[in-house]
Amino acid sequence: MNALGRSAVQVTGLGLGAAPLANLFTEVTDEQAYDTVDAAWRAGVRYFDTAPHYGLGLSERRLGAALREHPRAQYTVSTKAGRLLEPVDPQAGDDLANGFAVPATHRRVWDFSADGVRRSLEASLERLGLDRVDVVYLHDPDDHAEQAFREGYPALERLRSEGVVGAIGAGMNQAEMLTRFVRETDVDVVLCAGRYTLLDQRARAELLPAALERGVSVVVGGAFNSGLLADPRPGATYDYAQASPELLETALRMKAVADRHGVTLRAAALAFCAAHPAVASVLVGARSAAEVVDCAEQFAAPVPAALWEELRDAGLLPGEEPS
Numbered sequence: 001m002n003a004l005g006r007s008a009v010q011v012t013g014l015g016l017g018a019a020p021l022a023n024l025f026t027e028v029t030d031e032q033a034y035d036t037v038d039a040a041w042r043a044g045v046r047y048f049d050t051a052p053h054y055g056l057g058l059s060e061r062r063l064g065a066a067l068r069e070h071p072r073a074q075y076t077v078s079t080k081a082g083r084l085l086e087p088v089d090p091q092a093g094d095d096l097a098n099g100f101a102v103p104a105t106h107r108r109v110w111d112f113s114a115d116g117v118r119r120s121l122e123a124s125l126e127r128l129g130l131d132r133v134d135v136v137y138l139h140d141p142d143d144h145a146e147q148a149f150r151e152g153y154p155a156l157e158r159l160r161s162e163g164v165v166g167a168i169g170a171g172m173n174q175a176e177m178l179t180r181f182v183r184e185t186d187v188d189v190v191l192c193a194g195r196y197t198l199l200d201q202r203a204r205a206e207l208l209p210a211a212l213e214r215g216v217s218v219v220v221g222g223a224f225n226s227g228l229l230a231d232p233r234p235g236a237t238y239d240y241a242q243a244s245p246e247l248l249e250t251a252l253r254m255k256a257v258a259d260r261h262g263v264t265l266r267a268a269a270l271a272f273c274a275a276h277p278a279v280a281s282v283l284v285g286a287r288s289a290a291e292v293v294d295c296a297e298q299f300a301a302p303v304p305a306a307l308w309e310e311l312r313d314a315g316l317l318p319g320e321e322p323s
Contacts, residue, residue, distance in 0.1 A: 001046070002280040003217070004189040004217045009166040009188070012076075013274055014043075014047075014281065014284065015047035015048065015281045015282065015283040016036075016045050017284060018037075018060075018063045019059060022055025022059035025096075028287050032288060033062040033063075034066045035289040037062075037066035039292040039293055043296035045292075046074060047078075047283075048063055049077075049079075051139055052083055056100065060128050079128070080139035081112075081117045081136055082112050082120070082138050082144070083111070085109075086106055110143075112141055112148040114155035116152070135169065137170055137190075139170075140171070148170070149180075157186065167189055170191070171190070171192075173222070175192060175195045179210050183210055188217065189217040189218070190211065191221055192207060193222040194221065194226070195207075195222075196276070196279075197272070198272050198317065199229060203218070209278075211278040212277060216278075219283060220274075220282045221283040223269050223283075226240045229254075232255055234248065261307040263301055263303050267299070267301040267303055271299075282299070
């Protein structure tokens with residue numbers, strides 16, 4: 001287990017991202033969602049991340065139900081604030097425009113105010129069926145920086161000081177504003193999705209060194225860049241859009257190197273993220289027990305240093321890490 005920053009909250013090196021449990025792009029049954037969480041638990045995963053945004057609350061409801069049979073002290077849950085869910089009347093259509101195959105029963109309202117953060121957390125606890133969560137992240141404040149820093153972050157700091165949550169941070173698909181959170185606030189952790197991978201190392205320049213300097217933990221999401229690094233083939237997705245021919249070629253070259261060293265590209269992708277000393281946990285999104293089992297096996301697989309050397313020699317991996 002790894003501590004998040006200077007907090008008492010601890011996470012496993014591999015965590016489960018629960019967005020796919022909320023019918024991300026295609027439907028997942030309640031039973032499949034339960035089996036996915038159960039498989040993660042049996043594989044030793046004790047860190048679970050969710051958000052109101054995922055399936056208009058479905059991820060939180062399913063995750064909470066699946067974890068209910070386990071002792072609360074034995075696992076860590078993070079959720080997010082920044083989008084309030086307001087009921088829609090009349091209820092019509094679906095939420096596929098936002099990526100989730102669920103009925104559009106609610107609409108998302110951006111709100112990083114202090115009141116919005118507290119209301120969001122209260123609603124999350126109700127959906128999860130929990131009396132507390134361990135970590136709260138400000139979720140995607142890209143276009144709401146002023147309110148997030150002026151109102152949302154201080155609200156999280158108060159919740160932490162009151163003992164309502166154990167650790168606070170921000171979660172985004174970019175590195176630049178997360179670096180600002182690390183440098184200008186007292187966050188315990190930041191969740192950086194898709195920006196520290198074999199194909200995208202934008203977090204390497206400033207975010208990761210700043211986190212190390214300030215004693216802030218980094219949780220890495222999107223290690224496979226939404227699919228390309230899991231299974232590089234024509235039509236594979238990169239950051240939720242079809243990968244370009246150039247990116248596909250790079251991923252296939254990386255896969256060939258991994259093959260030569262007797263490991264999968266998935267194992268290399270996960271090992272790359274986990275190797276940085278600032279990284280406390282790597283989140284993987286899974287929609288089935290089989291996917292969780294595979295991710296756990298790949299995460300545990302040893303990756304030889306010679307693989308990184310060959311990637312660097314081939315111009316496929318900049319920098320010196322991992323060593």
